[in-house]
Amino acid sequence: MLMLGLAVSAQAKTVHVQVGPNNALIFSPASVTINVGDTVEWDWAGNNHTVTSGGCCSFNGLFDLGTKGTSPPTGQNAGFAASHTFTQPGSFPYFCRVHGSNFGMTGSVTALPPDYSISIPASTVTAFPTQTATFTGLLTTQSGYNSQVSLSCVQPSTTTQIPCTPNPANVIPSPGGTAFSVSLDSGLSAGNSQFQVHAVGSDGTKHDSQVLTLKVVSFDFSGLSSNITIGPSATSAADALTVTGSNGFSGAVTLSCGNLPANTTCSFSPSNVAQITPTTPSVNVSLRITTAQTPGGVYQGASAVSVIAGTPGAPDLTKNFTLTVPDYTLAVANPLITVFPGSGGTFNAMLTSSGGFSGSIAITCGTSDATVQCAPSAGPIGLGGANGTPRNFSVTFTTTAGTQAKDYTANIQASDGNGLNHTIAATIRVVDIDIRVSPSVPSPINVAQGNPTAPAAMIVSALGNWSPTITLSCSGPAITAGASCVFSPGPTLTPGPNGAMQVSLVILTKNAPTGQSTVMLTASAPLINPQVARVNIVDALYFVDVKTGQFGNTSVYVGDTVEWDWAGVPGIYAIPHTTTSGKCVGTNCTANGNWDSGKNSPPHIFPHTFSAAGDFPYYCGVHVPLGYPQMEGAVHVLVA
Known part of the structure; x- marks a missing residue:
């Protein structure tokens, strides 16, 4: 018979067995399990006993302890x-030569070979799409096993093949279990x-874990319109959404809206929380959009509105739609005009459609004086077309000689x-100057x-x-x-706005002829009216002063x-921009x-x-943060 020795590097131990305790014809314990390399010591507690290897009652030559004859x-x-030290794995029966055959005094030793076990307590893990799921397990040594074990994943051909990565890939089992x-x-x-973890020891031992299951659950919603059209102050018709769960998903799905324009809200009915359960795998929810003087426009692309569905532990699910308002x-290009009493002027105005508005606009104007x-x-001005071509018009006004000097x-x-109305207030500034001679001045002088x-x-x-610069002068025959x-x-x-100054007048007669002469004071x-400077925001990513052609610099007066x-060009080049007062350092901008x-x-x-007066820097809040420093400018305001 060829005997193969097993090298066992773990520390061996000794197990004790009593022989004939309390004068009983037994071994206690009758059966023991040890690791290869361990020693069993028999301690005689009774008289006239042997420990002889072999089935009862035939000695097999391995050990025969305590035999006298x-x-x-x-x-x-x-x-x-x-x-006796056991160097081979196996089951080893033994008996007492004196009492074995007649009294059944037998025992056995089981010597286990070095090995390890693989254990993964949670055989099913639940995850959401795009997430990484993790199973945790232990490699536990048996019989002093201390060789390196390589781990890999085995997936049945009938299952969806997905990337599977053990970490670490090589593990040495330990008595308390090495985690992986x-x-x-x-x-x-x-x-x-489904998959299994396959373990291969460096000594050739192999073990597979139990079958493990990755359960991917998900949720979704449907029924969202691709485009919702609503007036600037209105509530949209209901969008019927259906929230569903897949592969046994159960939980609360919370709905919300993202990237809403200013003065816009969304609401969900009967609730923005859809509770999905095994018995209720789908829930119907109504979505409505409400505007309250929301700026008109087509909110799409980077400005599109979104509905967001979320549940704890899962990535949010976002779907966009176009909101058309x-x-x-x-707009009035010159909202302030200054005139003297009895004069008039013209406000230059513009109507521009947005969000595809089309209709006939009636213009009215009124004052309180x-x-x-x-x-x-x-008369009525027609607007229409998705491009929203602006329409210019003017509003004229008149005053009388008796109009008081103040703002109207x-x-x-x-x-x-x-019911879609817009109002803009323009200012008619009526100004004048006055000169009054003191009553104490005699006439004639x-x-x-x-x-x-x-x-x-x-x-x-x-x-x-107003703050005029008033020039005084004299005329008449004497002056001539x-x-x-x-x-x-x-x-x-x-003198400043509504201000007055005292003035003293002395007439130097010089060679004026004698007699009475009228002097006119x-x-x-x-009268300088405010002007309008135009700056084009071009899609080549520049601010251009229309009058001077300068890039980024415009000079005006207070x-x-x-x-x-x-x-x-609407519909062709429609890049969004801002003009925002403030400064930028590199791509970091701060509005003021x-x-x-x-x-x-x-x-x-x-x-x-x-x-x-002063220098007022500004920037495009869309493009400077993206690395386009040329989209900065400055307005230089001078004193007239």
């Missing part, structure tokens, strides 16, 4: 001890996949006749030829909300003949307005709150009026 058989007595894990990509769809905008009248230059509001209103007159006091005033006027503090005054001031015009147009696509116009 064999004919008749006799054995050792209490206090004797003997042992197996990671699997769950894929994109719901379903079950048909509307139009009303009977001496100030305004009216549009044209001209309310310009546009209406489509169906008597003075000897060649002498100066006594100082004459007067009040010079600016009437209305050589006399002159001296004003103190000077002939040029700046004149106060004059130029009171002027800058209009930024999204100059792309002076103005922000919000993100818009052509056609669109955004005006801002500058009331103070």
Whole structure:
């Protein structure tokens, strides 16, 4: 017989067995299990016993302990001890030569070979699509096994093949169990996949785990319209959504909306939480969109609105739809006009459709003062087409000589006749100047030829909300003949809005002829109206001053307005931009709150009026953060 030895490196142990305890004809314990390399020591507690290997009652030659003689058989007595080390795996029966055949005094030793076991407590793991699922297990040594074990995945050919990665791939079992894990990509769809962990020891031992199941569950919703059209202040018809679960999914699915435009909300009925259970695998939910003066436009692409479904532990499910808000905008390029009493002016206005608005717009204008009248230059104005081509029109106004110097509001209103109205307030600034001679000044003023007159006091005033530079002068025959006027503090005054200044007048008669002559005092001031500067936002990613052609730089005066015009071609080039007041350092921009147009696509116009002098930097909030520094600009505001 060929005997193969097993090298066992783990520390061996000794197991004790009593022989004939309490004068009983037994071995205690009668059966023991040990590892190969362990030793069994028999301790005699009774008299006249042997420990002889073999089935009862035939000695097989392996060990014969405590035998004194064999004919008749006799054995050792209490206090004797003997042992045997087991170097081979197997089951080893033994008996007592004296009492085995007649009294059944037998025992056995089972020696186990070095081995290991593989255990994965959770045989099923549940995951959502695109997630990575992880199974955890233990490799436990048996009989002192301490060789390296290689782990791999085995998947039946009938199951969906998915990536499966043990970690670590090579493990040395330990008595308490060496931990390992197996990671699997769950894929994109719901379903079950089965596999086993295959373990191969460096000594050739092989074990497979129990069959493991990756259960991929998912949820979804359907019924969302690709396009929802709603007015700027309205509630949409209900979209009937159906929330469903797949492959046994059970849980609460919460619905919400993302990327909603300003002043827009969404609601779900009867609730935004759909509870999916095995008995209720689908739930119907109604979606409605509500606008409240939402800016008109077609919100699609990067601006598309989304419905988001989520449940704890799972990636969110997002579906986009286009939100169309048909509307139009009303803008006035020169919302402030300054005139003297009795004069008039013209507001230059524009209507622009958005979101595919189409209709006929009636324009009206009114003020609260009977001496100030305004009216549009044209009847109803037709708007239409997805491109929203802007339509220009004007509103003229008149004042009378008796109109008081102050600001008047001209309310310009546009209406489509169906309740979609827009109003913009323009300002008619009526201003004037006044010069009044003090009642204490005599008339006529008597003075000897060649002498100066006594100082004459007067009040010079600016009437209305303006800061004119007033120039004083004299005229008349005496002035023509050589006399002159001296004003103190000077002939040029700046009294400020609704301000007044005291002035002293001395007339130097010089060579003026004797006699009575009329001197006319004149106060004059130029009237400068605010201007409008246009800056095109071009899809080549630049701000361009229309008048000067400069990139990014525009110069205006206090009171002027800058209009930024999204100059792309609607439907062809419709890149969104912003004009946002603030500074950028690299791609990091900080708004300062002076103005922000919000993100818009052509056609669109955004005006801002500058009331103070200074330099005002701005940037495109879409493109500078993406690495386009040329989309920065500055408005330089000067004092008139």
